[in-house]
Structures are given as C-alpha cells and as structure tokens.
Amino acid sequence: MTATLTRSGTGSAHATTADDLERLAAYPHVVVSWVADDGFPVSVATTFQTDATAGIVVLAAPTGLAIPTDREVGVVGSHIHPVPGGYDERRYLQLWGRVEDGSRFTPSRAWGWDEAEMPFFEYSERSVPQSRRYLKQLSAEKGRTIRPRLSPFWLALRTTRLPFLSATAVPVLLGIAVAASHGAFTWWTALLTVIGASFAHLAINVTNDIFDTLSGADDANPNPTQFSGGSRVAVYDLVSIRGLVLLAAGLYAAAAAIGLVLVVVTESITLLWIGIAGIALGLAYTAPPLKLVYRGLGELAVALGFGPIMLLGAYVVQTGSLAWEPVVLSLVPGILISLILFVNEIPDRAGDAQAGKRTLPVRLSPNVVRTMYLVGGIGAFGVIVVGVTGGLLPWPTLIALAAIPLVLRVHQGLKVHYDSPYTLMAVMGANVNVNLIVGGLLLVAYAVTIVAMQLS
C-alpha cells in the first residue's frame, strides 16, 4: 500500500521521479505558477517538453511574464473529459522546483491524483482525517461546534444500516410460515416477533460499528461500499460513540422488552433461552472478550444467529415448542446469510487485517474463499434436498433450487472482481439477492403447502 501511495496518481506528495515526468509529458500544456513580490500568486499556461533523463522540464517562456529563478515554482498539468452533465477522467499532477535560465525547470517534489488509479470514493475516504481536522479547527475559530450533518431520516437509515433488515425478515417469516403449516399462527405475536427481531438486528449493527470504530477497523478501511465497511457514522463524526452506545442500548432494550412480552404470552422457557442466546451472540460478535468476528468466527455466529436462533425463535413464539423441520430449514438462511457476511468481508480485508480483525477472507487465500463460497452456497441447497428426501421438509421447497444459478453467478463474479472493491459491489448485491430469492421461494413453497393442506 505504501508503494502505491508514492505514485502521483494517489494524492500523496513525494520526491519527483522519472514516472512523474513521463506522466507530465502526457498533458498538452502546463500552468506555471509562482508567488510574485506583491504577494499575489501568478499563473500562466505554456507549452513544454520533458527530459526524463536529465530530470528537467523545458518550459516555453511566456512573453511579458518572467518566471523567477530565486523562488519555488509550481508546474501543473490538469485534465478532464467533458461529458453530458459534467466531466470525468479527472487527473492532475503538480511539480515543484526551481527554474534556471527562464525556462529550465528542475522539479524536486510532486503530488497529484488520477481517478483512474485511485477511485474518487477511495480518495475521499483517505481524506476523512483532513475533514475531521478542518471541522475541529473551524469549530475553534467560530467558538461553537461545527459537525457534519445528514437529515434525520438518512442519518437513521445510515446509522442502523436499515436495509440489512432483509436478512432478518427471511428467517423470521420462514419460522412463522413453518408454524402456520403446522396449524399455529397468531397475527399479533407474529408481528411482534418481526419487530423484536428487527430491533435486535439493528442493535447488533450499531454495536458492531461501535467496536469496529474503537478498534480502528473502520478507520483503516479506505474502500467502504454500501454493503461493507460499516455505517461509518462515528468515523465521519456524524454521531458520537456515546450516541451510538445509547442507541444500541435503546434498541437492545426494545428487543428484550418485546422478547419478554412474547415469553410471558407463550409461557415458553425455550423462547427465553433462545432470546438470551441471540442477544449474547450479537454482543459476542464484535464485543470483547470474545470478539468472534475478529477470530474468524463471525460467519459461524451469523449462521447461528440468523439461522436457528431467528427461525426457531419465530417458530416457538407461534407453537410454544421445538421441532425438527424448522431446525433443518433454519440451516438454509443461516448458511446464505453467513455467506453475505463472508463476501462482504472481502473488500474490507486489508483494513481488517491492519486492525487485527482476522476474518476468514483475511486468513484465507482468494481461491479458498471462492471455493468455500461455492461449497457453502451449494450446501444450502443440499440441505433442502436432504430435508425433502428425509421427509422433514415439504416437497414444494425444492422450488428454491431454481436459485442455484445465482450462486454460480456470484462465484464467477468473485473470480473476476475479488480485488476491486467497487466493481465487487454488484457481486455483493447479487449475493444479498440469493438469500432474498431463496427465502422468497421457500415462503411460496410453504404457502403452497398450507393451501394444499387446507384443500385436502
């Protein structure tokens, strides 16, 4: 990473190299600048030639403006490509040095950015410390706190990572569906289950951000995407750590309160233990001392939490007891949701490694990660086949096998985009869809099963 940042395309100042002169030669003209005796900068465009061997730039001396030889001079090449509505292909290169004989420029320092080498989003992420520093200085100047803001709606969505609730919806609705197929369904306890499980999931999301911010894992990650890298609300100073702690506590309290109501209503000690296990697992995911995700056990924790715990919890709320069918079925969303985490950890792996967060993609080679994804994805469908063959799952659940090509597509995408966080986003999105589509197909299968039972 350090070697990369010494190049001129990456926004880092460094001693001039032959590479800088080769890059400058690609610009059609340069702007030469210096600070005049009156204190104003002067800048003027001119043509030039580079001599990489001699390490110099020969400037065409502008008429009427003598480039000074007694002070530092800047030479800048800048490029954009206009497109409808704006422009792209942004790049620029600034050299500093001295001029002799009015035109012979010898650079000593260089700095620049090329969005083809460092995407704008990464460049922005690497600049977050500068923003925080500047706003702190500005606050001191103005005598009041100036922080970045978002509207309450977007801030809530970003802070809790609300869209990830789809991961909770699948196992909870499946648990309710299995119970309904067993003749047990109460709409208001089902609704409370969905709400309580959602609060628990959001609490875990916020807790995860607290500990990833405190450990430095989020700070160390320059390539967050909409699927990975956390909410970053604390990194951006949109919300304080204290605010996140209060929010997480509130969400946990709401989840626990709803859980206790359901325990009282169902009179099920099993449900109480499932709820305790779920909250304990959620905390242990990132919180010390266990920090499961830091030890490569995040996928296992997620598989248990979003598989058996969510699905069985929803089932027990409706039926008051356990059964083998929901146990077997819970393995499907458990595996698929753990694979969401597994893939989403891929772009985070450099920052995670730096912060000591030894996730599976940090520990394993890309080939092993891809193979594990394929085995896991196909394994989820294998559970359905075995479940149906063994008489534990209704045969309509085989309809979910229609989603196998999606797993193969994600696997292929991992081959192509493994090292490119931003192009990997489409693959991560497709992987999220695998769980949603399989979950949706399984819900359809249970709806068919329930209707068939009522007709027979």
Place this chain on the structure above:
Amino acid sequence: MGWLPAPVEELLDVALVGELTVVGRGGRPITHPLIPLYHSGRIYLHSSTLFSKKLEHIKREPRVALSISDPVATKGNPDRVTIQGTARLIEEDPHADWERLILDLWRRKEPSIDDFLKVRVALPLFFERSVIEITPERCLFWAEGRTDRAPVETRAPAREAA
C-alpha cells in the same frame, strides 16, 4: 456588474475547470483544479472539507490566482486568462451555506451534481463544503491562448479592489 472584460466573463461562464493557485507555507504556490462559478463580478469556487488544505492556506494568505487555460474545459474557447484577487471563505455552516449561495450556479454548469446530491447519504462529508469568494483585482488575458504574446492587463477600479 463587474469590471472584468467581456471575453473573460465568457470564459468564466463556460469553464468546467480552472486552476486556483494559493500560497502555501514558505511561499510555495499550490495549484488546485476547481470548477469556477461567476456571479455579479465575483468568482465563486468551493471545496469539500475532505480536501480542505487549500482552505487552510487561504486563511493564512487570502491572495490567490485563478487561471482558465484548457480549451477542452471551455467548450473549445481558446482564450486564456489569469485573475488575481483576494479570497474570502464563507463557511458559517458548511452543511448548508454552499447550497444557498452557489448550488444553482453549480448545477447550471454541472447538472450531474443533482444525481450526487440525491445520494448525499453515501457521501456526507463531500457535501460539507466551504465557499471561496474571490474579488478580482487584476486580470491578464491572452486572446487565442497565445501566451507567447504579452497579456492584456486590466485592473479593478480602485473602489472594487479588496
């Protein structure tokens, strides 16, 4: 409204990019490509707090220069100009000031900014911005971009100079 010659105002009205030179520590000239906006004789630039080192330099030394030099960024207009002036930062509220002051000017030149604004939640710090207001004091104009010829120099009337 302003004193800048008409060809210079035309350049400012169309340019997608200009080169702002500020004075860094030790008198080092530091140049940043930025989109220039022009209204009522004043030039407006803006900077995210992410890329705010230039703002720190302007606070130390408000004398700046803006060049418009690239015909690719001026719809083929080959003229070139350098405008020296004094910069003032407007940043009482970096979240909202720029929207009130320059968003209309910005979107007129770069309509795609509205697409970015729609996903402000994805780029919250990019939209925490300071406005750089430049009062022009001296203008060097090169017709046809011929910097091998002496520029036409114009200065602000005495009452306009900052």
